[in-house]
Amino acid sequence: MTTLIQEVEPEPDSAIKRWLVSDRGATISAAVLFLVMWQLLTLFAPRVPTPWAVVKIMWIEVTGGDYGSVRRGEFWNHYAATLQRYAYGLAIGFTAGVLVGALIGASNIARALISDTVLVLLALPAFVWAFLTTMWFGIGWQAPVLTVAFTAFPFVAVNVAQGVRAITPDLRHMSTAFGVTPVKRFRHLILAGITGYVFAGLRFAMIVSWNGVLLSEWFNGQVGVGFRTRYWFDANRYPGFLGWVISFIIFVVALDRLVLTKLQARAFRWRKTNDELDKELLATVG
């Protein structure tokens, strides 16, 4: 007996379904769902400000309008102060992390002596550094800068060490056999080999140390995003407090999605499969 099975062409997904499962669609629908849930929550919890109340107060903060009897908005001043401290702290933590990470990766003795300490530092939460640096240096710019540096340092060091160890002895032997110069080795073997790991470490360091700078400013700042968040908290004005909290979440997510993820993907481009690179090429040519 022969059974004939008629070939049925599968129906394509609807445009709405395709949009919903696309990256952009999923992000936008998640945001809309979050706002709807938030608005619903305010119906049952009067202490929670509505999204619109938060937008209104942040608009005044950003544009420099006033609140009548309350201080004028100073959004950009606070962000500029925080970003400056954040940049200095990252520069210190990143540099130290690369140097120590390279040392741990390259030397077994250094690894035995330092790597456990670095792991302990990795386990220390940012708020501990915020407390400690405030106790050491008091109120001023040093505490936030060093909180960022101490928080960022172990993430960079651990990743760089891993990157250095990933450069196999086989590749070093190959370089020796061909008589490759030390300068060329450093550039193409060591530096290029660890670049992806450096970006991975930097990405974690930037995300975690952002919390660090805000916490430090919360405890001891007189200016900055953390300080301004605390200002609204102390004033018992929840829309302002929540607005600033949301602003620094948006900042770190945007930093990650728009800068860090792309830089890391670029640095690890060589790890991609042919299919992924083909897709990238197709996207480029439209």
Add this chain to the structure above:
Amino acid sequence: MAKVTVSKLAKLFPPPIKGGDVVRAITNIDFEVDGNVFVSIVGPSGCGKSTLLNILSGVDTPTSGSVTVTEAGKPAKLGYVFQDARLLPWRSVMDNMMYVRDDASEESVANAAKYLSMVGLDHTHEMFPGQLSGGMQQRVGIARAFSVEPDLLLMDEPFSHLDAMTARSLRDHLQDLWSRTRKTVLFVTHDVMEAVQLSDRIIVLAPGGVIYDDISIDLPHPRKASDPKVATLQAEILGQFENMQIPAVE
């Protein structure tokens, strides 16, 4: 035209376990290679073949004895093809070719491209090693070694990790490249058929790193694995191996 002189060369490794015996990788061997010849070093696993190449390339040092590799009285330039391709995974194929070259001039790039073309990899210049098959990666490794215009080319079982068909194709590529360039080649393999097909001379190492035999192959190049003369010679040499008496170590 490189000259290789190996004199009373020995290499010992520390015992692998505490209280064990030292490992004799190479035991007092002497040989010379002079001229544009293709020499294979054949022997079972662990008889010191790769150690010998590592010492010749400067990657490893001998326990005693000496090796000199010269070209017209000066230190010779070396090229090396390894068991695996050993390409920098984060650099493109062309960047890998340029990594081992002394200069980055247009002429140098063109030269590297010429060798990639000789092994059939014209289209891969901008690709990363991870995008290539194992056979293609090994072809890059071969092109890289030839492209430095070495006086002596060291090849350490370059086809042992590849499937039979790919290895056969690469042997043909290698014979073609060698016919055009006539470099001095020291080729390590455990495959007698491969050695007979490619070489002018076969040095046979026995376990313990001693020279068991030194055989000249007087057949014209290029040779096919299916050539009856190659097959006959291969059978003769394999017959000798069956009766291999390992010389006593002094």
